[in-house]
Amino acid sequence: MAPSSTSHFDQIRQEYDDQALMYNSLLKLPFGKLENQLFASAIRSDDCCRGASVLDLGGGTGLRARQVLEAGAAQVDIVDFSPEMMAVGKRDAEKILGEEARKRLRWFLGDVSKPLFGEGGVVGLRDSYDVVMANWIFDHVGSVEVLEAMWHNISAAVRPGGRFVGVRACDPRTKAMTTGKYGPSCQDFVEFTDGLSYNSTIPVEYGPPVKLENLSLKISYSGSTEMHDKYGFSDVVIEPYENAEVVQADPEFWKLWLEQPGFAIVKALKK
Template structure:
């Protein structure tokens, strides 16, 4: 995840470090199962990941990185501010992929809003990449300059013709995110000129709840494609959800999400 003015880098890092072992409880809720399925749908489309090199910004425990490996990627570089989240990811990768499979993942401590490449960048990153992932990283940002810096890193990392794939929050005040119907909730809303501060909670299942501070700029949560286009991306698409197994199993349950989703997965091509 990335730093923001509302949540200093050190505090955000501390929050994720302290809650790393609990974070994957998200996958026990409809929200998490839905996210798993819709992200898999996005990266399995066409040959996006076949033989691809991937950069996963804010990759946390590496769940999305492993999904791209399953879709055919050859290697994934994960960047995150939390060493503890990545420690969980390394352990999961070893258990699920084995020693050889886990070698296709590399882990780097870094902030998606800071310089990642060239002199002063994160040592060992090797752009260009075929695909860059940025999941939830825009939802800890209250400063347009920080958001711009993230997009510059994303654009610099992707080869021409490559892909951007990202999970981003929609308006967190929607019913899907305040009702608790799908698991996680958002609360404590406070507007600022360009966006919204709020907190989010992932309910624990036999463990303590996970609590996070968030800030989302309107240019991100509104669904605007301004930042994508400004940084060289086109054919911006929102991944549909009607075909997902979890949605087809209970369309009525998911109707309120479809009417006003809590998040979407966005894909775009680099010019």
């Protein structure tokens, strides 16, 4: 049986708050470099971000938000439930972005597993967006009901003809994720009716590793498009790993990953 959603979200919020300053260490690891390059490829392949309004659900420190700004987005709204992750993101934006780009970023404290729109939602969000991102949020979900609540928010936010882009875990029990070859590692697997609970560890160059508790439902990590179909999305595709420069430069190093990858970047079109 999976932990209750409330207790798990409280725990994961505390973990992100406590480890916010170290989280971006992921970018220095092969895993982080791959994610960064693949995401850049995904948002630039059809120029979907140029002039777009973008909603970044679970946007954390704003890594992906800055990427879509670089790809030409007109405005990016970030929603996250960790005040410390957003504080790091705001400081990074102050250092990295120019004044004009910073004005195109807005930060909102909110829980993406709860209704974001309408009465009781997050005040200040737009009625709809051209692009909605949801990166890693499905990997802290222990029930289909919570997963559907997230997909309801995504569907409500994307305008007809708009885009969804999201990063999700694949099966975390693959050798690519248990051996730590690419940086992060997963361990302590416990199966429950609809999925897996497990821990993940991100090594940090200086200091203790970042440790997170995860819940992943089979409907997500298996690659099923059931939720996409149910909530009005079509043309579901996975960004090819071979589009990343690190994979092109050293395919032998990435052979284990290509056989059984650790994450997927998924794109879809709102009907």
